[in-house]
Amino acid sequence: MLTIFNSLTRKHENFIPIEPNKIRMYVCGMTVYDYCHIGHARSLISFDMIRRYLMHKGFDVHFVRNITDIDDKIIARANERGVTIQELTNEFIQAMHEDCAALNVLAPDTEPKATEAVAGMIELISGLIEKDLAYAVPDGDVYYRVRRFKDYGKLSNQNIDELRSGERVEVESKKEDPLDFVLWKRAKPNEPFWESPWGNGRPGWHIECSVMSKEALGSHFDIHGGGMDLKFPHHECEIAQSEGYHDHPMANYWMHNGFININNEKMSKSLGNFFTIRDVLKYFPAEVIRFFMLNSHYRTHVNYSDELLNQAWNGLRRLYTALNDAPESLPEFDANHPIAVRFAEVMDDDFNTPQAIDLLFEAANLYNKNHDPKDYVILKTLGNVLGILDANPDQFLKSVPNQSDDDSEIIEALIIKRNEARANKDWAESDRIRDELKARNVVLEDKQGKTTWRRETN
Structure with a gap:
């Protein structure tokens, strides 16, 4: 049975949906004033993996991920650039969708x-x-x-009396209590506003998700997810709003993904170690980023570095190398295959992707050894469940992240020259060309009178 670590109860629980075979799932999305960064990629990939696996198990999943398109940072950025708020948010919504497509993140069913x-x-x-x-x-x-609201603090496990004013909660004299948070903000000059019973203004941040989740999924749904940084105050405030109004639980299971550290330091612009997804895609294929993220459990903190990305790239190449030797015909996927059974067991244990990926390597090794088409199908299908291994293997093995650096035509020409040298028994020239290709991180394989090649990272 599928178990999920519930952040609300801080323990693993058997997953029982509100409606049989149906799952309603809400994940906090982006505030669209800039490009998505690598921390956003962690959340996007984590909850996409969870969604894919739930679908693989046969659940009908309604997946909602919202967009915050009005906020102080959005207003400030639009003013800096001299554009309208809608122009700014449309630009970065489009960029977000492009990043998601690159990372093979499925589009949400509803995107309020x-x-x-x-x-x-x-x-x-x-x-x-x-x-x-x-x-x-x-x-x-x-x-x-x-x-x-007597249960305030139950998600983040904090005693309300221990929350010190001025550290985690903004102090304003007009509040009855320093802990109180804003639901509606009065309009400031030259800012967008909506009419309300309290005058012109706009909503506070926390109220957004209470309403968007209710309108998309109802006031009581199965799973609410987001980054660990959202647990307090955002998700805590959502619970207070929604449960205070409806008098029943908002979500049965709360899930939070871990942080991204850069070379063992917290990512921040002030430290100069802040990377957008687009920054990273200049140096690594998008699938490598996804594979790297999945090599850590979604709840753990991940240390990001170029070295670790290169290791992930080489690991993914190993899997694609096995897939590149495809059998002539493919059988149906066998859910009772020993590796498929164990895959289900580890994924049912709170989505243990590191162990699931170990099983992919086991399937690749079995196929390389025995060339049993059943093992090939297991590798391909289970990889697809995680959102990987759906590219053309030959193209992936020859890929470079930045197409302006693509030297494939040069490599193909050198291989032709090497084959000509071998045909003429000019072994010195053949070896020289192989060494030149090796310097380009190109690995050759001569098999059945044909030369194939793939790239390797340093």
């Missing part, structure tokens, strides 16, 4: 935008005020009364 859900946010805030869980101040801001 915050600006399209403001009416629902106003309705929810009004309901919280009626229940005395929120209050408006004279200038038009609205705040949530944290101490009125």
